[in-house]
Amino acid sequence: MFTISSEDFGSKLTTFLSRYENTKRPVTVAFRHLIGPALANADRATHLIHPYPAKLLMHIPHFFLSNNLFSQPYDIVLDPFCGSGTVLLEAILARRNAIGCDTNPLATLIARVKTHPLDPQALGSSISRLSRRIRKTPFTGPPEVINLNYWFHPHVIRELTTILEAIDQTRDVHFKEFFEVCFSVCVRKVSLADPRLSVPVKLRLGQYPKNHWLHERTNQHVRKLARVDVVAVFQRILQENFSRMCAFNDMISSRHIGRAQVHTSDARQLMYLGDDSHIRQSIPSRSVDLVITSPPYAGAQKYIRASSLSLGWLELARNGDLRKFDERTVGREFFRKVHYQNPISIGISSADQFLEEIYSLNPLRSHIAGTYLVEMKDVLREISRVLKPRGHLILILANNNICGREFKATQWLTRIAEELHLSLILRFVDSIRSRGLMTKRNKTASMITREWVLVFRRNDINN
Numbered sequence: 001m002f003t004i005s006s007e008d009f010g011s012k013l014t015t016f017l018s019r020y021e022n023t024k025r026p027v028t029v030a031f032r033h034l035i036g037p038a039l040a041n042a043d044r045a046t047h048l049i050h051p052y053p054a055k056l057l058m059h060i061p062h063f064f065l066s067n068n069l070f071s072q073p074y075d076i077v078l079d080p081f082c083g084s085g086t087v088l089l090e091a092i093l094a095r096r097n098a099i100g101c102d103t104n105p106l107a108t109l110i111a112r113v114k115t116h117p118l119d120p121q122a123l124g125s126s127i128s129r130l131s132r133r134i135r136k137t138p139f140t141g142p143p144e145v146i147n148l149n150y151w152f153h154p155h156v157i158r159e160l161t162t163i164l165e166a167i168d169q170t171r172d173v174h175f176k177e178f179f180e181v182c183f184s185v186c187v188r189k190v191s192l193a194d195p196r197l198s199v200p201v202k203l204r205l206g207q208y209p210k211n212h213w214l215h216e217r218t219n220q221h222v223r224k225l226a227r228v229d230v231v232a233v234f235q236r237i238l239q240e241n242f243s244r245m246c247a248f249n250d251m252i253s254s255r256h257i258g259r260a261q262v263h264t265s266d267a268r269q270l271m272y273l274g275d276d277s278h279i280r281q282s283i284p285s286r287s288v289d290l291v292i293t294s295p296p297y298a299g300a301q302k303y304i305r306a307s308s309l310s311l312g313w314l315e316l317a318r319n320g321d322l323r324k325f326d327e328r329t330v331g332r333e334f335f336r337k338v339h340y341q342n343p344i345s346i347g348i349s350s351a352d353q354f355l356e357e358i359y360s361l362n363p364l365r366s367h368i369a370g371t372y373l374v375e376m377k378d379v380l381r382e383i384s385r386v387l388k389p390r391g392h393l394i395l396i397l398a399n400n401n402i403c404g405r406e407f408k409a410t411q412w413l414t415r416i417a418e419e420l421h422l423s424l425i426l427r428f429v430d431s432i433r434s435r436g437l438m439t440k441r442n443k444t445a446s447m448i449t450r451e452w453v454l455v456f457r458r459n460d461i462n463n
Helices: 009-023 031-039 059-065 086-093 105-115 120-136 154-168 173-189 215-225 230-252 303-313 321-327 349-361 363-386 409-419
Strands: 076-079 097-102 260-264 271-273 280-282 288-293 387-397 400-402 405-407 422-431 450-458
Touching (some): 009 422, 059 288, 076 086, 086 097, 086 105, 097 271, 120 154, 120 173, 154 230, 173 230, 260 271, 363 422, 387 409, 409 450
Parallel strands (some): 076 097, 076 288, 097 260, 288 387
Antiparallel strands (some): 271 280, 400 405, 422 450
16 A cells, blocks of 8 residues: 655656556555545635535545646636535636536535635624624524424424525625525534434434434534524634634645636536636537546435435525425435336346346336436537547546345446546545445345445547
8 A cells, every 4th residue: 555745746646557567456545544644634714614515525626636737727617517516616726727516506506615614804704793793693594404393393483584684685605605504504403313423313312322422412403402502502613614714725825726616517517617608508518627526426415415404504505495406416225116017228238137136126226326327428428529639537436235145336437438538547535534425225235345436538539
């Protein structure tokens, strides 16, 4: 296993590329250790401004962006599955310009706030004004939130509504979005949802037996929520994220950084706002220098369900919209029986055989896996379209088991990528430590314990 403590990532990456070219064997690394002490603190800049399921390890984009091998300062770096903006933040800190897309509007809100520096003095003054408004704002009525009374105590609903109404009076859009992100964190903290799980699951007194290690901790948490001071929780989150924004500004005060654009957009049809334009348009072909992305895994995370409480409170999605957002998510699990009357074929013999075998055991799981491969082919086609000739794609993936059989996502997506003029030039394998993906998602699946980092190069324009 390779580890380095110097900042000469370009030299090390060149060595890895040469080694792989000669052996064609994956390079085993621990990206946390590879970077060394530079990223020892997880609370770097605004990375921890808001929790998000299965966040990408920041060390991975940092490694590839801390040299000029795959991109130069002010080149365009794209993440078509940007989530809460890990790649985007590392890109702009490395003086790259970033474009991020995601179908989840909560994710794009977080990513915009995370990558937009705010003047600490002006932000502090705006926080003070917001605090005064909260004390004066009367309660009217809450927004449309799914199963509102199931997830929140009555006094919590009243206090959250008052805070939200005070936020809505903020004139500056950047400050308002900062407050909305803080509010979203608060919503989850004061809800009756289990804080240990990404998808909301309600906590109850006596949920665990007396001899269980979570019995007393859970009971204390549930009792605390019955009398929680919501405004105090929100104020604490404001101050914590204000400190993060100050740290972000300290990091960029002595250097130029790139800028980020973040859009709610499907990775299968990449959209952005062009220069001096307020109209969304397709990202131009052959305009992107580097893509770094970690796509959702087939059935691995329920991103919309995990975000449902915040989406409702912030009126980013009404109850009827949640299914629509979910249907746009690559890797989703919900399909009606009419959708999977026959197994899917993608034209790769080993994958088609796998899908047929799983179909005989569990037609739904076969359809989920097959749909994922079909939609990821569309994603890779779009990535190939926007990449410049000899531009690079860094793809972070994992294999898992479905019905006791290995779903070889890395192998099959590599085949698809190569058909789309993307040549594999390097493979890393890294063990997962304390990640959300360690959780077993359903009875037919397995835990994901390692990730693959695949590096592709876009073939020349004539290919």
